[in-house]
Amino acid sequence: MVKATTRGLSRRSFVMGTTAGLAAAALGGAASAQSVPMVNKITSGSTFRWIDSGDQKAVFYNKLFPQFAKERDISVVYDALPWKEIAQVVPLGVRNGTAHDVFALPQNVNPADAVAQGWVQPYDDFIPNIAEWKAGFPDGAFLPGINEFGGKTYGLPFTSNKRYGTHLLFNRAYMEAAGYDPETTPLNWTDFRDAARKITEAGQGRYYGFIIGGSQLGRWAQTVRNMGRMAGASAGGDSVIEADIDFRTGDFVFDSDQYVAAIELLIAMQADGSMFPGIMSMNAPQARAFMPQGAAGMILQGPWNIPGWEGNHPDFDFGVASGPVPDEGPVGKLTIGQGAAAPNTMWLFSGSQNGAIAGEIFHYLGTVQGQTDWANIVGAGDPPIFAEAIQRADMSGRAKAVLNMFNDQIRVGPNPVVGNGDLAKVIGAFQAPEINFARTVQGLVAGELKGVASEMKALKDRYNSALDAAFAAAKADGAAVDRSDLVFSNWNPDVDFGASDYS
Amino acid sequence: MRHLLNPMRWIFGDHRPTRQVALISTLLTVVCLIWIYPFLWMISTSLKSNAEIFANPGLIPRGFAIENYQRAWTEAHMGSYFVNTLLVTVGSVIIVTLCTSTLGYVLGRFKFPGRNVIFFGFVATVFIPQGFTIIPVFELLTWLGLSSNLYGLTLATSGHAMVIFVILFAGYFSQLPKELEEAARVDGVSFLQTFWYVMLPLARPMVVTVVIMQVLHSWNDFLLPLVVTLANPAIRTLSVGLYAFKGEQFIDWTGMAAAATISVIPVVVLFILLQRYFINGLSGAVKG
Amino acid sequence: MRLLQTFHKLRYHYLMLLPGLVLGGMFVFYPIFAALFYALHDWSGFNSDLVFVGLGNFVALFHDPIFWDAFKRSMIFLLGTVPLQMGLSLVLAVLLNNQLLKLSSFFRTMVFLPVVTPVAVMGIVWTFLLSPFNGPINGILLDLGMISRPIDFLGKSENVMGSVILVYVWKWLGLTMIYWLAALQTVPDEVYDAARLDNCRGARLIRHVVLPIILPFALAILLISAVGALNVFPLIMSMTNGGPFFASEVMEIFIYRTAFATGDGSIPRLGYAAAAGVLFGGVVLALTIVQALASRASKGKVEGATT
Structure with a gap:
């Protein structure tokens, strides 16, 4: 059969x-x-x-x-x-x-x-x-x-990890009318907010500036994390415990100026009325589906949209560009913890x-x-891990452009588990706080929580106690670990962290 | 005289009945249109093309996009989910009717050691919500090796709603005259035969009630099939299938509307055909 | 010895109890005791590491504001739906219990229709109907000039509970209506006859004649409706997933989320979820007992009044 x-x-x-x-x-x-x-x-x-x-x-x-x-x-x-x-x-x-x-x-x-x-x-x-x-x-x-x-x-490990899920995808016609060209000059935070407002005004209720799958909690965490990292809040890694830790100090960066400012930007855009109505009861796939329908002008999402939209909506004229960059100062790099994509x-x-x-x-x-x-x-x-395959493959202009951008923006950072294998036990024992990073951001943007700075400080405290508890549990389980295992003082977020850097 | 005796008098007093009837009929027509609007919208959307959803907000589709149904039936597997739901429903109706009628019969008509413990044990659990026991039920099914197949789902679907049926059957049987069994015993009919050939047929109205309530329960159930089908998407029921459909990577509004229509139409048709039994059967739940 | 004889004499009775008892034992009684057992342990469900924590889970629950919020929401849902559902359906039933209304059975069918449809399916349909972007409900309200901006029915915490309550009432009103109709039809015509001869009508007829007859039914209907209102998992799960930011997280969603759903680095906590179930089940059971006692008392009063 x-x-x-x-x-x-x-x-x-x-x-x-x-x-x-x-x-x-x-x-x-x-x-x-x-x-x-x-x-x-x-x-x-x-x-x-x-x-x-x-x-x-x-x-x-x-x-x-x-x-x-x-x-x-x-x-x-x-x-x-x-x-x-x-x-x-x-x-x-x-x-x-x-x-x-x-x-x-x-x-x-x-x-x-x-x-x-x-x-x-x-x-x-x-x-x-x-x-x-x-x-x-x-x-x-x-x-x-x-x-x-x-x-x-x-x-x-057959696909590459060099990608991020919050770069800008936008409707070219709407963006042009708003007076921006992100493919040539990436939008900074001020432009991003302004473009969202202009597109919304032009839409008059038929379309809106910015859309996000707001019921899918992870989207909020990723958006703030990546905006924060590109603004210089250097945090590294992709696993649940270290994604928001600055490896140079071993501290969580939830209450950093960059994270707080990123959340405040989202709140301001919500207050501007630039966000698509109903985002809080919409998951990421639903939100993505509104883009080719012409119902939203911008989304911070991943490269997986490109082949789908090109294949199913050949008439949809969309552009791909960097996620929002800081208004002043250099653009920080995004960090990954390993060369191969863990989810794949x-x-x-x-x-x-x-x-x-x-x-x-x-x-x-x-x-x-x-x-x-x-x-x-x-x-x-999900780009292949062999560089040769990317060269040989037949890909669209947008796909090649986005992969080049990833190469430029993403660096491999330290991976604590490679440094000390016993840390796997800490990761296994880690129980994230019930009101975690993603929920906090959602709550702040939805107006359920007030006071970004104080909430993020409280969040940091919650994560610190959760991490300490995980370390204690791992130690009780016989693991030789210490929170200093999360510190890599020689890390430079702008360059790849190689095998020799671990010693 | 009959028209003078209807309960509308309570509200309207002695106005001429025709005027009242016209007024109330109009009112009820409006209410009914609002009531079935979601169905009209669902069916209408299921017949629209994908390009039409935003362009044409009205209820009348421009054409008949039957391909929505083909997609839903084959590629979204609504066809196989339909069969799963049907199998679970039929299986659980048989199990529930047999188990609860026998139990209700013995509990309702006889005094014996342990009777009160069993009866009040059941009564005490009426109010316990499904969410409370879902974890142990899943563990039990895992232990029995039935945690991800249709047998397990059917069995658990039967077990979950049985308490109320036991109480209904016990109540119904207790009201039947005592002489029935006496007569049967004089005729030399055995205990089990008496139940099967004499008592169960007499309880037909309650059997209908239980069958219908279990059909509704099984077709509507969500938490249990959601949990049991987690590890094996092939045995999803319609409700779970549609829920998973919503959470997927892309959204296909018209296909979803078609899938929703597929899962709704069978029960609606069944209901309209057997309306009398539904109404009488459900009435039995409060009368009995 | 006498007991053994009794068992022997009644062996077929016991035999006949068996299938139902086995089924009930597996899916009604065992789960209750097992839930109590799990509730005393810390357990992720992933592995066999079952750690006894005594009443630790319950202590943690008492200090978990998210648990109490969910608990409160379940109660709000109960109090929001049951009176509305019972009141509206009684009015409908009274109107429809009228032989002059030619279309009575047609109306009855229409109102009953939502009852037979899968609730999770209709929940999804309603999310589309209530959407603030091109959703037909907002469209109609805008066209009628009743609102100037679309309402975010499911995405704003101040709207979400009200929205799910209304959808729930829409879904189940037909069932309650059937129960009321059944109750009304037990009032024999002669009662009205007699009442009319006594020149008793209007409010007095309802109060002194109809009410005492349907009151016992009302208690049964109340009980059935209340049980229903605690089983709202499919509706809320399919409409909001408990969001936004916990705003529609009722008890069953809390239990499901802690026991099964995972994400963002949380580990399933089956023991904790079971403890939440036990605590909630316990409170509900206590409420039921109180209600049952109250109903017995009032039933006695009604019977006393009519005899």
């Missing part, structure tokens, strides 16, 4: 037909190159299941898996779910033994924990000559404590009997051909 099904219930899969058609037309023969080399012995008739967060990735897998299933005489089930659901599906699946063969880890689960708890198994045995294959990846793709544990390979790192379920099948897909995704096929379809949304 040959079967490949997708259970992403989205517009994305709905418009698959049209997108795939467009993609095939645009790429010519590229699509037919998607053939996975046979490297393992596979039992026909098996059912192989794969789950990730979908979006543009689903377009790729929906082309890859049916053909792969046919060639190997197996069934492949591909599930694309939002992160909120992955956070539930995967842990529950692991607990009752029905997890997908290959899954993305929920964003609140630390890889070290997943390995320690026996959720995943290494795939070294399923890829012939694995050392040679791994050597094809750029430096920093495979890191102990991140995707290698005890000398075994657990995670597949794929893991092999410990209970899976289909390691051989997973191995073939993993192997293919780690070859220049696989990476190029990936880049052709997924594009800038």
Whole structure:
């Protein structure tokens, strides 16, 4: 039986037909190159299941898996779910033994924990000559404590982490009418607010200046964090505990001038009436959908919108540019904690009997051909980790522009877990305060909380006690850790933090 | 004389009935239009093209975009969710009717050691909200290996609403005359046969009530299927499927409206066809 | 010995209890005791690390303002919906319980329609209807000149509870109406006849004749409505997810969020959620008992008055 099904219930899969058609037309023969080399012995008739967060990735897998299933005489089930659901599906699946063969880890689960708890198994045995294959990846793709544990390979780091989810995407016609050209000169904070107001005025209720998926809490945290970082509040890392810590001091930066000013800017824009009505009961996908409809002029979002809009709304004239930069002074860099994108790192379920099948897909995704096929379809949304694949891929002007911008704006920072592996236990024990960073920002912008500076100070105190408690719990669990492990006094946010800088 | 005796007199006194009736009919027509507006809007949106949603705010679609339904049925899996919901509903109705009628019969008609403990045990739990027990229910299903399949969902859906039915059956059976069983026993009919051939048919109105309430409960249920289907999207029910649909990466308004219509139409048709049973059955819940 | 004989004599009775008891044991009684057990532990649900914390969860809950806010909102929801639902549906039932109204059964069908539709589905439909951007409700209000700016029904904390309460009443009014109709139809025509002969009508007829007959029903309806108003998870989850900023987070959403939903570095706390459930269930149970006692007392009074 040959079967490949997708259970992403989205517009994305709905418009698959049209997108795939467009993609095939645009790429010519590229699509037919998607053939996975046979490297393992596979039992026909098996059912192989794969789950990730979908979006543009689903377009790729929906082309890859049916053909792969046919060639190997197996069934492949591909599930694309939002992160909120992955956070539930995967842990529950692991607990009752029905997890997908290959899954993305929920964003609140630390890889070290997943390995320690026996959720995943290494795939070294399923890829012939694995050392040679791994050597094809750029430096920093495979890191102990991140995707290698005890000398075994657990995670597949096949997409690049050099991207951020709050750069500006805008309606060119509206922006031009407002008198700005962010593609040439990035908007500073004052311009950003002014453009939002002008677009709203021009819209007269038919469209608004700025939209954000305000019920999706993470959007608020990311927006403020990235605006703050670019304004010079140097904080680093991507994991929940260190994302808002300045590694030079080891302190949280929630109450920094930059964070406070960023929140005040959002509040001012809300007071201006420049924000789309109803954002507080709207998630990110809903907000994004309003852009091509012409209902909003600007959104701070990620590169994954580019292929989707270009494919489904060819008439929508939109521009991509940097997130808002500070009014004066140099533009700070954004920091990532590792070279490979953690959310896209794929893991092999410990209970899976289909390691051989997973191995073939993993192997293919780690070859220049696989990476190029990936880049052709997924594009800038989840860029491939091989630089060569980006060069070879056929991408739109916007996609290439945004990837160049990322290269310019993003640096690799210190990763505390690489410095001290025991910190994974701290991350595992960390329980964020119930009114966390994201909720606080949402509450402040919605007017539920008053006084930005005092609320952010209180937030910092809450995080400090939560972090101290996590350290205490980890120590009680036998971990050799200390809060000084979060201090890297030699860190310069403007340059990459290399392996030699850890000593 | 009959028209003099209707409760409208309480409000309107002795005006001429035709005027009252006309007034009230108009009023009720307006109320009803407001009441069913969400359905009209939903159906109308499901027939619009994606480009039309903002351009045409009116209720009359410009054409019939049937492809919305095709998308919802196949690509959003509403077809398979529909089958899942139907299976869970039918399965739980059978389980619930059998389990609660037998239990209600014995509790309602006989005195025996342990009877009061069982009966008042059930009564005490009527008020406990679903959210209270969802965690242990999920754990139990996990332990039984049923936490992510349709059997588990059906079983838990049956168990969740049963308490009120037990009480309803017990109340109904307790009112039937004692002589019925006497007669059956004289005729040499066994205990189980008496229940099955004599008592259960007599309780038909209550059976109808329970069946209908369980159909509504199962078709409307959300928390339990949400939790049970978390680890296995293939067994989602219509409600959960549509909820997940809303939370996805892109938003397809017309497809969602079509999916919503698909999940609403069957119960509405069923209700309109079996209206009399619905109304009588539900009335039984307060009368019994 | 006597007891054993009784068991033997009634063995078929006990046999017949079995299926229902097994089902009830699994999904009604076991979960209650298990919830009590979990409530005494700290447990993420991810692994088998079940740490006994005694009453620690309850102590923490007492000091958790978010828990009490959710608790309060559940009560507000209960008090906001039940009287409105019962009052409106009684008026409708009285109007519809009238043989002269040719379209009576048609109206009844229309009002009942929302009851049979999946609540989570209608919740989603309502989010679109109430949208401040091109939502039809705001459109109508703007056209009628009743408002000058669109109202953010679900995105503003001052509006959100009222909005969900109205949608809830829309959803379930038909059911309460059916209950009232059933109650009204038990008032035999002869009663009205007799009352008319006594020249008793209007308010006096309601007070002295109809009310005493339907009052026992009113208590049953009140009970059913109150149980319903505590099970609002699907409606609120599909409409607001408990937001904005907790403004519509009722008890069930609080429990679900702490037990299952995760994000931004929080770990599921099944023990804590179970403790919240126990505490809430306990208070509700206490309220029920009080209500039951009150209803028994008033029922006695009514019976006394009519005999």
